[in-house]
Amino acid sequence: MDVQETTASDLIARSTRCDVMKDFALPFTVKVYLGSMGLSNSGSDQLIGWVSDLLHGNDVKRTEAAQSIVSFIDELAASRRKQSAADFTTYIVQAQVQGRCVTDEEVRGIGVLFLITGLDTVAAALGFDLAYLARNPEDQESLRREPTRIAIAVEEFLRAYSTVQIIRVATKDVDFEGVSMRKGDFVSCATMMLTATPQNSCAPTQSTWRDRTTAT
Numbered sequence: 001m002d003v004q005e006t007t008a009s010d011l012i013a014r015s016t017r018c019d020v021m022k023d024f025a026l027p028f029t030v031k032v033y034l035g036s037m038g039l040s041n042s043g044s045d046q047l048i049g050w051v052s053d054l055l056h057g058n059d060v061k062r063t064e065a066a067q068s069i070v071s072f073i074d075e076l077a078a079s080r081r082k083q084s085a086a087d088f089t090t091y092i093v094q095a096q097v098q099g100r101c102v103t104d105e106e107v108r109g110i111g112v113l114f115l116i117t118g119l120d121t122v123a124a125a126l127g128f129d130l131a132y133l134a135r136n137p138e139d140q141e142s143l144r145r146e147p148t149r150i151a152i153a154v155e156e157f158l159r160a161y162s163t164v165q166i167i168r169v170a171t172k173d174v175d176f177e178g179v180s181m182r183k184g185d186f187v188s189c190a191t192m193m194l195t196a197t198p199q200n201s202c203a204p205t206q207s208t209w210r211d212r213t214t215a216t
């Protein structure tokens with residue numbers, strides 16, 4: 001997959017102003033997703049609409065978007081079962097699990113999971129990272145001067161702006177550190193608090209990447 005061709009200037013089309021999320025972050029992640037699944041960029045607006053309805057819409061929009069996404073994955077999988085190609089969809093439909101082929105339902109599950117996990121997360125991360133860099137031009141300049149530090153900056157951005165909450169359901173009653181959780185309770189681990197350091201908190205402008213010398 002060649003994602004190099006998708007650059008900010010490619011998507012923003014030489015405008016002097018842009019809405020980073022609408023004009024770059026979402027189209028970029030959708031283009032990477034479509035490319036890896038073996039599709040051209042032509043359906044990207046539709047896919048962006050479905051994903052934002054699925055993740056941020058009301059109950060009606062969410063249900064409609066889920067149905068559209070499932071049909072989209074099913075049709076794509078069926079076409080790759082008929083005719084294979086050098087893409088991730090073909091890899092999934094031809095995959096074997098414990099000596100058997102994956103079922104249509106499993107293919108659908110993987111396709112939907114890949115879409116949901118890969119799009120909003122990356123777009124949100126790009127948005128936070130670019131907002132930080134826009135507000136801190138001296139850090140932009142230092143990364144241009146020393147591009148080898150980009151990996152460290154990316155790690156620090158992921159720490160400072162963790163966008164995914166981990167949620168679990170308690171399977172039995174438990175008391176932990178003075179907190180009582182009952183069977184069936186939803187337990188949310190706020191990653192943005194877990195990744196804060198005592199000195200640094202998770203305040204954006206206090207990111208510590210400037211002090212680090214190596215990426216992990």
Ligand code: HEM
Nearest residue numbers: 113114117118119121122125158162163164165166167191
């Ligand atoms: C900045 C980008 C991303 C962040 C911050 C992120 C974060 C996370 C976190 C915290 C989890 C654990 C969730 C849990 O156990 O409840 C997770 C799971 C996962 N992520 Fe990501 N992720 C990112 C990008 C991606 C991408 C690009 C893909 C695939 C294309 C991906 C695929 C997955 C999958 C398949 C899981 C497992 C889901 C499951 O267990 O059901 N993620 N991610």
